[in-house]
Amino acid sequence: MSNEHERIEELLSVRALGGMEAPELAEYARIRADHGDCEICLRAELEFDEIAGRLAFALEPVELPAGMEDALAQRATSERPADEVAARRAAPGRERVARPGRTARTAVAVAAAVALVAGAFAGGYLAHGGAKVPAQQQALAAYLAHPDVHLVQFQGKAGNLAVAFRPGQRQAFVFGANLRGVPSGKQYEVWLFPPGGGAPARGPTFDPPAPGSVVVVPVSADASRSVLMAVTVERAGGVNAPTSNPVLTAPIRSD
Amino acid sequence: MSTLVVDIVRVHEAPAAMSRPADLGDARDRDLIKRIGQGDEEAFRGLFGRYGPSALALAQRVLRQQALAEETVQEAFLSVWRNPAGYDAGRGSVRAWLMSTVHHRAVDQVRREEAQRRRAEQVVVDVDQADPAEAVVDELGLPQEREAVRRALEGLPAEQRQVIELMYFRGMSQSRISESLGLPLGTVKSRTLLAMRRLRAGLGWLRS
Numbered sequence: 092m093s094n095e096h097e098r099i100e101e102l103l104s105v106r107a108l109g110g111m112e113a114p115e116l117a118e119y120a121r122i123r124a125d126h127g128d129c130e131i132c133l134r135a136e137l138e139f140d141e142i143a144g145r146l147a148f149a150l151e152p153v154e155l156p157a158g159m160e161d162a163l164a165q166r167a168t169s170e171r172p173a174d175e176v177a178a179r180r181a182a183p184g185r186e187r188v189a190r191p192g193r194t195a196r197t198a199v200a201v202a203a204a205v206a207l208v209a210g211a212f213a214g215g216y217l218a219h220g221g222a223k224v225p226a227q228q229q230a231l232a233a234y235l236a237h238p239d240v241h242l243v244q245f246q247g248k249a250g251n252l253a254v255a256f257r258p259g260q261r262q263a264f265v266f267g268a269n270l271r272g273v274p275s276g277k278q279y280e281v282w283l284f285p286p287g288g289g290a291p292a293r294g295p296t297f298d299p300p301a302p303g304s305v306v307v308v309p310v311s312a313d314a315s316r317s318v319l320m321a322v323t324v325e326r327a328g329g330v331n332a333p334t335s336n337p338v339l340t341a342p343i344r345s346d
Numbered sequence: 347m348s349t350l351v352v353d354i355v356r357v358h359e360a361p362a363a364m365s366r367p368a369d370l371g372d373a374r375d376r377d378l379i380k381r382i383g384q385g386d387e388e389a390f391r392g393l394f395g396r397y398g399p400s401a402l403a404l405a406q407r408v409l410r411q412q413a414l415a416e417e418t419v420q421e422a423f424l425s426v427w428r429n430p431a432g433y434d435a436g437r438g439s440v441r442a443w444l445m446s447t448v449h450h451r452a453v454d455q456v457r458r459e460e461a462q463r464r465r466a467e468q469v470v471v472d473v474d475q476a477d478p479a480e481a482v483v484d485e486l487g488l489p490q491e492r493e494a495v496r497r498a499l500e501g502l503p504a505e506q507r508q509v510i511e512l513m514y515f516r517g518m519s520q521s522r523i524s525e526s527l528g529l530p531l532g533t534v535k536s537r538t539l540l541a542m543r544r545l546r547a548g549l550g551w552l553r554s
Contacts, residue, residue, distance in 0.1 A: 101535050104542040109453040110513040110520040137437055142545050144442025146514050147449065148488055149495045150407060152399030156416065160394055163420050164387055167427040237450055239425065239432045258429035315429065 099126065100135050107139035120235060227307040231255065231264045241315070245322065247339035250299070252322065254341055256314035263310040265320075270299035270306070271338075278327045282337075283312055284319040291321070296329040317343045371488070375440035376433075383430040394423050397441060400488070401448045408452040408517040418455060422448040441491075449514070456517035498548035506541035509534060 102119050105111050111119065126132045234240060234255055245252040250270030256263035265281055273279065281294025292312065300306035314320060321337035375396075381389035398419065405415035425432070425447060433443050499507055512518045512526070520538070524531045 097539075100543075101539045104539045105513070105520055105535060107542070108510070108513045108538065109449060109517060110523070110538065112519050112521060138546055139542050140446060141438035141442045142542060142549060143449070143514065144438065144444070144446040145491065145495055145549065146499075146510070146545075147400055147404040147445035148441070148491045149499055150400065150403040150515075151492075152488075153403045153406065155398050155402060159416065159420075160391055160398065163394060163423055164391055166420065167390060167424055168387055170424070170428070239429070239447065257425075258432060259425045 095122075095126075096131055096135075098122075099132050100139075103132075103136050103139050107136075107143035109143075116235070227309070230309070231266055231307045234262075234264055243320075243341045243343060245320070245339035245341040247322075247337070249322070249338040252339050252341075254310070254314060254320055254343075256310075256343075258315035259313060261311055261313050263312060263314040265294075265297075265308040265310055265322075266305060268300060268305045269302070272299055273324050276327050277324050278329070279322050279338075280325040280329050280333075281308065281310060282321045282323065282333055283310075283314065283317040284321065285316065286318045290332065292317075293329060293331065294320070296325070296327070314343055319343060372439045372441070376435060379426075379430050379433050379440055382427060390423075390427055393426070393440075393444075397444050398423070401445065404445060404448055405452045407515050408449065409455055414455060415452070418451045419448060422451050441488075453517045457519075494549060498545050501548050502541055502544055506537050506544065509537045510541050510545075513538065 099122055102111070102115060102122065105115070106119060123132075234257075235242075237257055240255055240257050242253055242255050245254070245267070250267055252265060252267030252270065254263055254265045270279070278296040278298055280296045282291035283294055284291045294310050294312065295308050297306055297308045320341045320343055321333070322339040323333045323335045323337050325334060375393070378389045378393045378396075382393065401419045401422065402415060405418045406412065409415045409418065422444070426444070433440060437443070499510065502510065508527075509523060512523045513520065518526070520531060520534050523529070524534045527534070
């Protein structure tokens, strides 16, 4: 086995067990971008993840507290009633979104998005001799390591942008590079469009990153509840409703 | 046959999708996930009833805080209700996916609370010893799985089993393990990899 694959397996084993830390998450992101379609790497990731999941069964199961199941079911159905869930499942045309490390078919699409982050990490980490990676990029790297994270690339000519989100979590990250400049006094603004055609919710504003660097923008929302995310160019500081056509759009498929 | 040769043979036999144990339990679990995707509350309760006790045991072990463990398990199962399509049948078993979801959330909590928690005051419970403070349920299921996993863990050299215990069951990062045991970080990494390779060989994979 090559030294590179040995190193990849080492990272994957630690990651599967939950022992990975931010600097290595960045290295993992870089390696996944470089080896996104490697069958050996994919297999190792899947097998180690499966093993780690099964380790839990070495423990004796414990008695659930009285009422825990009922309380859980009540929370679930109050958030999203069973009949609403069924209606959503019945909607046609649902597509799976790319998810890092799942299958070779999605690896290429995912690698392109991860490479946005990996490029900045590689530059920052190596250029500074392994010194601190910016906090937002560390947070994104840690976020990308979660098994239930979804990645969707924005479409449009304004640059490379992607969104990483975990369904049910009120936290997502929009990140990108090589974005077109905006006029003085303007910024990019993120919008989240709900199902049913209602007005979009405001997201954060951000400036295009300098050439060669990556912008990472936290979004305090559950992106999986949107059908679409979009980016427009607006007055600096943002506006209450889009005043221009989106320059980048990302269809969100939550199931 | 050495572990390395087994690994090479396994890789060259591999189809694109990972093969995993073809057992009735997994087929039933996949059916539950499918039904949850159709809004079936009964299926959701069924999945929780089947794996909730193990999930709570894992969260308790990692977090050492009952209330936080319960909340972590609830959030993990809620994420399944919200997005059952998060499970990818081509990736592995439902039970492993579920437990990984719980474990990741528990470890996230550990990372956040590491500065405040007094881990040294916690009683260390060996993975092979029952905690008398925990009520042990009747064998509701998965005894064969538990036996297989324990046997695989027992087959590890002590130093590799120790790393698994600290990293997986205590939620410690590799750096913390390195500091705690006074070992070079590289040693921790290599022991982790060796342990996982042995577990992979020990737990085995059945072709479906």
